[in-house]
Amino acid sequence: xxxxxxxxxxxxxxxxxxxxxxxxxxxxxxxxxxxxxxxxxxxxxxxxxxxxxxxxxxxxxxxxxxxxxxxxxxxxxxxxxxxxxxxxxxxxxxxxxxxxxxxxxxxxxxxxxxxxxxxxxxxxxxxxxxxxxxxxxxxxxxxxxxxxxxxxxxxxxxxxxxxxxxxxxxxxxxxxxxxxxxxxxxxxxxxxxxxxxxxxxxxxxxxxxxxxxxxxxxxxxxxxxxxxxxxxxxxxxxxxxxx
Numbered sequence: 001x002x003x004x005x006x007x008x009x010x011x012x013x014x015x016x017x018x019x020x021x022x023x024x025x026x027x028x029x030x031x032x033x034x035x036x037x038x039x040x041x042x043x044x045x046x047x048x049x050x051x052x053x054x055x056x057x058x059x060x061x062x063x064x065x066x067x068x069x070x071x072x073x074x075x076x077x078x079x080x081x082x083x084x085x086x087x088x089x090x091x092x093x094x095x096x097x098x099x100x101x102x103x104x105x106x107x108x109x110x111x112x113x114x115x116x117x118x119x120x121x122x123x124x125x126x127x128x129x130x131x132x133x134x135x136x137x138x139x140x141x142x143x144x145x146x147x148x149x150x151x152x153x154x155x156x157x158x159x160x161x162x163x164x165x166x167x168x169x170x171x172x173x174x175x176x177x178x179x180x181x182x183x184x185x186x187x188x189x190x191x192x193x194x195x196x197x198x199x200x201x202x203x204x205x206x207x208x209x210x211x212x213x214x215x216x217x218x219x220x221x222x223x224x225x226x227x228x229x230x231x232x233x234x235x236x237x238x239x240x241x242x243x
Contacts, residue, residue, distance in 0.1 A: 002106050003041045003050040003073070004098050006204070007034065007062065007113030010055070010085045014232050022058040023229060024113040025065055028239050033229060034113055035069065040121040042072045044109060050075045051102060052113070053094040056083045076102070090202030096191050108188060112179035112204065112228075116238055119224030121180060127220040128182040131159065135182040136208055138175045138219040139226070150176035151205035153219055161212040161219060166205050175219065178226045179204055187211070 011018035017026060024034035034052070041050055050073050054062045059079040066075045080097050082088045089097055095110055109121070119137070128135035141147045152171040154163035163172055181204075183191075191207060200206040211217055229235050 001044065001046045001048070002102075002104050002108050003044070003047050004095055004108055004110045005034065005037060005041070005050060005052045005113045006091050006094055006110065007058075008053050008055045008080050008082065008088060008094050009114060010057070010088070011114070012085055013230060014235065017232060017235070022054065022061055025058075025061055026235065026239075028116070028235075032065070033116055034065070036116060037111055037113065038069060038071050038075070040117075041109070041111065043120070043122045044125045045122075047073050047109070049073055051098045052077045053080055053098050054078070055080055055088070078102075088202075090200070091204035092191065092195065092199065092207050093201035095204075096195055099188060099191065104188060105185065106188070107185045108183050110179075110181045110183065110204070114229050115179055115226055116229060117178070117180070117222075117224060117226035119222035119226065123223065124180060124182065124220040127159075127218065131218045133160070133216045133218045134184055134187050134208075134211065136161070136217060136219045137178045137180045137222055137226075139178065139222050140174050141176050142174065144171075144174075147171050147174055147176050150178075151209065153177050155219055159218045161208075161217045164209045164212050164217075166203060166209055175221075177205060177208070177219070178222070179228075181208065187215070190214070 007024045011023040062077045151166045153175045154173045
């Protein structure tokens with residue numbers, strides 16, 4: 001299995017903190033945001049290489065970090081060739097870039113590089129192995145307004161997705177989907193088909209929305225929390241260990 005960590009954003013909403021430092025490498029709870037992700041990824045059996053996809057602006061930052069990262073799996077940093085927010089490939093575009101760049105012919109786990117989460121990726125992996133299907137990560141939310149900012153899934157009794165909608169105005173359930181995904185080896189070529197068919201390259205949640213209509217997709221219901229570190233206020237609130 002290969003891991004792809006998406007870290008090619010420019011985090012302009014967090015300037016000046018991220019003007020010269022990529023968000024995943026900001027100091028965070030004794031290390032960095034991405035170090036917490038690396039620890040989780042290394043708990044997944046069979047991951048033999050981790051690809052961190054970044055941009056030309058921050059390639060040297062991640063390359064230097066990778067030299068000292070304490071990771072069981074090999075870390076390879078990939079430069080997606082973009083240099084500004086306006087020219088970025090988008091999240092799905094960067095997944096496909098990694099697949100093409102390294103000729104990935106394997107199952108993959110995809111993780112957003114700027115999220116801090118407390119659920120166990122090993123648990124999601126176990127659900128993925130048990131079901132034998134592509135597996136998303138979800139959490140039931142009680143806030144009817146907050147959930148409108150997520151992709152929202154409706155499941156059958158087996159945990160299979162029977163409806164998935166990105167940022168719905170009228171959600172059909174309270175199950176929000178978060179940005180960690182396990183995809184089977186024979187699903188990986190479908191990412192290119194999705195993009196070739198005109199799929200949204202920027203929204204990572206748009207691919208599963210396309211995918212569940214073509215093959216079975218299941219959901220792991222997390223035991224924990226996940227935070228998108230999208231603002232300075234959120235970063236300051238979360239970066240302390242006891243936050």
